[in-house]
Each structure stands twice: as C-alpha cells, then as structure tokens.
Amino acid sequence: MWSEKERQELDKILEKYPPDRKMSAVLPALYVVQRRKNYLTDDDIKDVAEALDVTVTHVHSVIGFYTLFRKEPTGKYMVQVCTDLPCALRGAEDFYHRLCERMEIGSHGGTTDDDLFTVEGVVCIAACDKAPCMQINLEFFESLTDDQIDEVIKRLRQGESLTAVAANY
C-alpha cells in the first residue's frame, strides 16, 4: 500500500510525463517502493502496476532488465565497487578482494553477518579517474585507500548518516 508521503511523491513524478504516458514512471516509481525494504516484494510490484495501469508481468520484466532493482533482501548499505578495466588498471580488483576479506564475506562479495553491508563488484560507474571508486547506496566514494574505506564502514556501523559520511569523500 502506498503511504500518504509516497503517494505525494508519486504524484509529483507523474507530473513529469504526459497524462496518457503513466508507464514512463515505472523506473522512478520502483525506486520509491524499493526504499521500503531495500528490495522489492510482490506487494511493492503490485502497487506500482496498479498505480501506473500496467501489468504485474510488465513490471517484473523491467525489474529483471535493470541492475539497480532487487527482489532479494540485501544489507542496509549496498557497497558497489567498480572493477572494470580502467579501474582494474589502477588496482581496483585487489582493492575489492581485500575489502571483502576484511569484511569477512569471502573474496567475491556478499552480505555481512549483521546484514548491514552487501558488497559487490560492479561495472563502470563513471569515476574511472578516481579509482578505486565505489558507490554506497548510490553515493560516490572516490580515490580510496584501504584505511579510508575502513573508516567509512566504521562510521556507518556507528550509525552516522550516509549523507554525512559521503560529504567527507
């Protein structure tokens, strides 16, 4: 069910598109409902389908196509480290594996035991000159050393807000 606040947000989104083109709002609407649990449930998907007059199947096809939507639970913070060629040329792969090991989730990504962090290697995030780089819940963290990322993780663990931490990097 849409909360009052979500409904207002959706109405504002819908204003962007012609009245008979509500389907254009599928991606932005999915972002709104994905914030509820950090992943998408069947109910969330139904909400979007009903609000935009599209089929549930259509919404599923869209979710499957794009990488930023998830149907499985993840940690509260999605830590996405770029390991594409330009970043890998500057040591990003090793950086990523070392980070995973320090977070005790094996060397190839996963979710920490406290369900706070999901770490994964991703493709290009348009910060190739500032490798190693990553996004945490889509906030950029760039030109990182091991110590710096450990500090970021520590501050988030202590409950600091992501926006406050991101402002320092």
Place this chain on the structure above:
Amino acid sequence: MSKVLDRHLIFRHRDIENIQNIDTYIKDDGYSALKKALKEMKPVDVTNEVKSAGLRGRGGAGFPAGVKWSFIPKDIFPKYVVVNADESEPGTFKDREIMEKNPHLLLEGIALCAYAVGASASYIYGRGEFLSTFRPLQQAIDDAYKHGFLGENILGSGFSLDIRLHLGAGAYICGEETALLNSLEGLMGQPRNRPPFPAVAGLYAKPTVINNVETLSGVPYIILNGIDAYRKYGTDRSPGTKIFSLSGRVNRPGNYELPLGTPLRHLVEECGGGVIDGKQVKGILPSGAASSIMGGDKLDTHLDYESMVEAGSMLGSGSVIILDETINGVWAAKKNIDFFRHESCGKCSPCREGTHWLKSVYTKIVDGHGTKQDVDMLGTIIGQMEGNCFCPLGEFVVPGVRTSLGLYMDEYLEMVAGNEEASQPQKDLIHTFF
C-alpha cells in the same frame, strides 16, 4: 600541464569559481546566448549556425548536430529534446563533471536546441548511478525557472520550455538512443528498429532530438560568439574543443578539454603526466571499451575524428584508456568482454550468444586451460557477430577483440602454450558453459 586553451569552452568551471551558481554563471555571460537567440534569431538561424560551426555529436558517433536538428519535421507536435546523460562506457566520465560543475551551460544548450527545433519539453536521461549528480542539477533547473530562463514564455519571447530529469536504473544499452527512448517510456531498454528514426518518431512516437550532454553544452558558445570564434579551435572537419577522459596507467588521470586535432601524445604526456613509473605505452583504447586498440607507436596520432579513423581506430566519446607494458593484453581484452557480456541486452542472438561465448573462451584462456584452437575460436566468434548485431553496441565488441588478437597474439599463444588441442573443441567449450 601546458596550456593549450586560452579559455575553456565547456569546462568553464575550471576558469571561474562557483559557476554552478546561477548568479556567477550569468555574470560570465551565461544565458546571453539564449537571450541573443530569442531576441535576434529565428529558430532556423540557430540550427544553421550550429551546422556551419561544424559541431559534431560528442557521445561517440560524431554526427553533425545541426544536421540532426534539421531532420525534425516542422508540422508535427509536440516535439522533444532528449539529453543522453547515460554515461556508461568504461573510461567515460566527462558528462558527470559538466552536470555537476557547470550545469547551467547544459541547460542553456538544451534551451537553444529546443528553440531551434520547436520543442517545448525536454528530458535529461541519466544513468541510475547519477542520483547524487542529479540533485544539484535539479537545483540548477529550479534556479533557471526562477530567473525566467525556463518555463512559460521565456524572457517574454513566447517560447516555453520545461526540462525534467529522469533516472535510468543500471543498463549500458540505454546509451543507445532508441533503447534510451524505450527506457524513458517505461519499457525494457532494448533498441528499436530504424527507420523510423527518432527525428521523425522518437519519444512517444513524436519528433525527437537526442544529443549527448557535451554536444548540447557546446552550443551556447557558438551562438554567442559565432562560427569563426568556434572554428578557431580544432581542425577544419573537426572544429571546436572536446573533453577527453584519460584513465588507466597514467600519472594524472582526469578530464581534459582540448582543441580537436591535439596530438594524443600531448594528452598522455603533458596532461596526464606520462605513464606510471616511466613505463612504455603498450596500448591505447581511445574510445573506451568499444575501441579498436592502438599500439603505443600511435601516440603521435591527432585527436580528431578523421585522423583517428585513418590510424585504424575512432575518436568516439574521447575516453582514452592507457595500457602500459606491465599489463597483459589478453587480460585487458577479457575485462572488456566481461563488461559487454554483462551489458548485452539480450535482444539479438549475435550479441547475446556472441558475448557469452567470448567470455567462456576468454575465461578458459586466462585461467590457463586454453588451446590454440580457442584463440582461433575468438576470431571465429567475432566474425559471426560483425555486421549481424541489431544495434551498434553489439558491433562495439568486435574491434577490441580483433585488434587485441592482432597486437598481442604472442601473449595469447604464450598463455595457451603446452596445452593439448582438444579433439572436440565444441564439446570442450560446452563443458565450460555448464
């Protein structure tokens, strides 16, 4: 870094502090081009000016922007300007800097384009990862509305324009313009058949101009200062300046705005501070993962559309990735194949299957189990992909593999040396697959 430009045309934020603020932007002649166009020029004059200035698409294809605008039919409404800010090619990070540091330049460019083609609505389509980039951009849009540069009846001219932001959700293919349109309509971002071209039937089947962020950001300078001033920069056939995103094994990776026609060596050595630890350049990928790789001996090639083609590659979006002698050429090619495999949209089988098999074979070779037959197989696969993919993104896979095989064959052979050739290569690969 030696100074080639007396002033930046696009990266004006590097000359003027705080130009992301609308007041600072206005003081630096910001929105003067829009004022001039609305007051003194007919829409067709704006298009003709951009055409004569020779501004070419900066997203990769290099198609003349003014010519693209002139394809828009006059008698069909509404029309749209869609801005391609789906910057996702590995090695490309220029549009993000423009949007974050000099957003009003882009907005003014969009307004000029919309005025030229008669559009009253525009969408900036950014990749989902640009959430934090879009926050200040939305602020800039709000400020532009407050100052009367956007909205109804702009500066009393009768021309109206709304600019809206739309975030994608993680799909490289959406940089292909028709896939972008599908995504903006709420569909999977898969490319459309052409014709009809977007100029005739684009967003919501209406006439649509789609231009890259950097292309539109180049327009205000042209309109304000004229064709001759713009053509002072660059070459006759590639006029103006271009942002080059330099990455990889150099000391100072970053974005650099240079006149087109500047030697590659200047970008790498003067701007980028040369190769890390003074090593030799082994390979140059001048247009991101989609590049035909150039050998280190091509450093004296000039960075313009024509010279790069003559040298066997292309200028593309100007994302120059440098490999040095410490880097294994096979590994580098595999990294890009991993990317393309991940990003193939699945619509056509040559790309979907081709990237799958390329990844399987590359993995086998890099893991040390490959044979000479596998190396030959790479050539066979790209041969079957070339010319058969539905959209350019599938075709982008081919040149990187082909040039990698050409330049670094000794490394491929070294990696497979001593491994026995399988009597049934297909079966062997299927085994890798499952």
